[in-house]
Amino acid sequence: GAVVSQHPSWVICKSGTSVKIECRSLDFQATTMFWYRQFPKQSLMLMATSNEGSKATYEQGVEKDKFLINHASLTLSTLTVTSAHPEDSSFYICSVYLTETQYFGPGTRLLVL
Amino acid sequence: SQQGEEDPQALSIQEGENATMNCSYKTSINNLQWYRQNSGRGLVHLILIRSNEREKHSGRLRVTLDTSKKSSSLLITASRAADTASYFCATDAWGGTSYGKLTFGQGTILTVHP
Numbered sequence: 001g002a003v004v005s006q007h008p009s010w011v012i013c014k015s016g017t018s019v020k021i022e023c024r025s026l027d028f029q030a031t032t033m034f035w036y037r038q039f040p041k042q043s044l045m046l047m048a049t050s051n052e053g054s055k056a057t058y059e060q061g062v063e064k065d066k067f068l069i070n071h072a073s074l075t076l077s078t079l080t081v082t083s084a085h086p087e088d089s090s091f092y093i094c095s096v097y098l099t100e101t102q103y104f105g106p107g108t109r110l111l112v113l
Numbered sequence: 114s115q116q117g118e119e120d121p122q123a124l125s126i127q128e129g130e131n132a133t134m135n136c137s138y139k140t141s142i143n144n145l146q147w148y149r150q151n152s153g154r155g156l157v158h159l160i161l162i163r164s165n166e167r168e169k170h171s172g173r174l175r176v177t178l179d180t181s182k183k184s185s186s187l188l189i190t191a192s193r194a195a196d197t198a199s200y201f202c203a204t205d206a207w208g209g210t211s212y213g214k215l216t217f218g219q220g221t222i223l224t225v226h227p
Contacts, residue, residue, distance in 0.1 A: 043201060044217045093155055097213030100144060106155040
């Protein structure tokens with residue numbers, strides 16, 4: 001399988017600031033990574049597909065100018081929550097896809113005050 | 114958007130009992146997968162069943178798939194307190210524009226009492 005890490009594991013920020021979350025594929029070169037969001041006691045919702053060397057593909061209803069995704073290398077994708085607001089507080093999880101299986105990072109919990 | 118529903122939403126059982134969770138979905142699929150999530154953690158892949166398969170086993174896990182009813186079930190036998198977690202089904206849609214893009218069910222919260 002693939003090992004995926006995320007950094008930071010949790011972050012608290014003030015409203016209006018930007019937060020960057022990193023997703024790394026440690027043992028697998030991933031041309032595609034996925035970003036999900038999970039609100040408390042809810043399921044995962046796919047936000048966007050991160051494509052190495054090209055623009056991310058966003059799901060309907062996800063603001064691409066608010067959630068900036070950069071996939072600059074085969075092992076790193078970053079999600080930047082710009083001008084964060086309390087309603088952006090959530091659990092953000094990335095994943096890589098390998099042989100029909102998604103391998104998930106441990107997640108990043110974001111709390112916007 | 115969510116693919117479908119899981120039931121029950123919550124399940125509470127005693128150690129040693131079996132736990133059955135069901136998942137329904139709406140579109141044609143390539144495969145269906147089950148994941149486990151401990152509280153506040155990432156997801157762990159449990160088992161994958163392809164659209165041309167009807168049943169699959171892995172240790173204490175048994176998964177069935179009925180494509181005519183667009184439903185799947187996950188059975189955990191001889192449950193343990195360590196099985197306490199949320200369980201999600203996820204579908205990989207047939208003909209999807211993004212290879213590997215999963216749609217998750219609502220999840221079942223399983224509590225196993227020692």
